[in-house]
């Protein structure tokens with residue numbers, strides 16, 4: 101389960117997520133892209149600044165005014181390029197927005213200078229200021245209110261310049277209205293853009309989260325399926341194959357061995373005097389012994405052999421690609437190892453032994469019950485002959 105907040109509500113007037121941690125996550129997510137587009141914009145801005153310097157030269161010729169203007173252009177371009185360079189290593193500058201706002205305020209001063217020094221293009225300056233006001237909102241993603249500050253500085257500065265040149269109050273106020281228009285358009289466009297970006301991000305996060313939940317659910321179901329399969333095919337106490345499973349595996353191995361013309365043996369194994377263990381130590385100890393023996397059988401036999409619990413303290417061993425003589429040798433080794441490995445219970449070492457009845461599966465042996473009965477008969481004889489031995493049938 102995911103504990104992180106999933107409160108994707110948006111504040112319409114701030115243009116941000118209501119929850120600060122979600123807002124931060126969004127900014128981290130979009131930072132690299134935003135920094136890339138801001139750097140591109142800074143480069144264009146710096147290039148235009150320098151390019152328009154050529155027009156200053158043709159209008160003013162060489163002189164103090166040109167040097168002043170060109171000096172400011174160079175200084176602004178340097179600030180913009182410094183920011184461009186900084187953004188490469190520190191894309192978080194785009195999210196906090198202050199450095200970009202400072203650069204914008206610095207760059208705005210050029211318009212005031214142009215207004216005073218380029219008498220040939222006074223009305224042009226005002227038109228360019230109006231366009232720049234719009235552009236301001238595009239330069240600072242996620243910080244629409246900082247853009248508003250920079251826009252206010254540029255607008256009020258421009259109005260002050262107009263007033264300083266002796267224009268009447270009606271002209272100054274008129275200019276204020278003219279500049280308020282692109283500011284309002286820029287502000288609301290940026291606000292809507294910010295909201296749209298965040299809505300898209302919220303959708304993306306919800307899809308990712310749903311996918312993750314789906315993956316978790318698939319994993320949970322796979323584990324459940326595996327567990328159900330395990331329960332359906334194994335004996336709960338020993339973990340060995342249950343009757344249904346070893347019957348199925350027997351048929352598969354029998355067909356495979358007959359196809360490859362290999363021999364195959366089947367053995368029934370029964371613990372000796374197991375009743376005594378139960379009676380003397382209790383049923384729980386008896387269970388512990390059964391688990392120990394099951395573990396022993398699984399480890400000692402080949403991976404291709406099939407070990408199942410036949411019932412009670414009886415086990416069934418299916419040995420593919422194994423003739424009778426070979427099976428007897430294997431089972432004798434198993435028997436000896438079992439007898440030599442007492443089971444530790446209640447601080448004691450409990451000796452355990454078993455009797456084995458083994459038979460070879462004949463080509464006309466199709467019925468497992470018949471084969472088991474044959475092996476069981478040998479086992480029965482082994483019990484009668486004193487137990488702890490391997491008997492053949």
Ligand SMILES: Nc1nc2c(ncn2[C@@H]2O[C@H](COP(=O)(O)OP(=O)(O)OP(=O)(O)O)[C@@H](O)[C@H]2O)c(=O)[nH]1
Nearest residue numbers: 370371372373374375376378383386387412413483
């Ligand atoms: N603890 C435990 N005992 C079981 C389980 N299934 C069967 N038994 C016990 O196994 C014992 C089998 O006893 P018997 O059939 O008399 O055989 P035995 O005592 O091993 O004697 P021999 O086979 O003749 O050597 C009985 O006491 C059953 O109760 C089981 O799952 N857990």
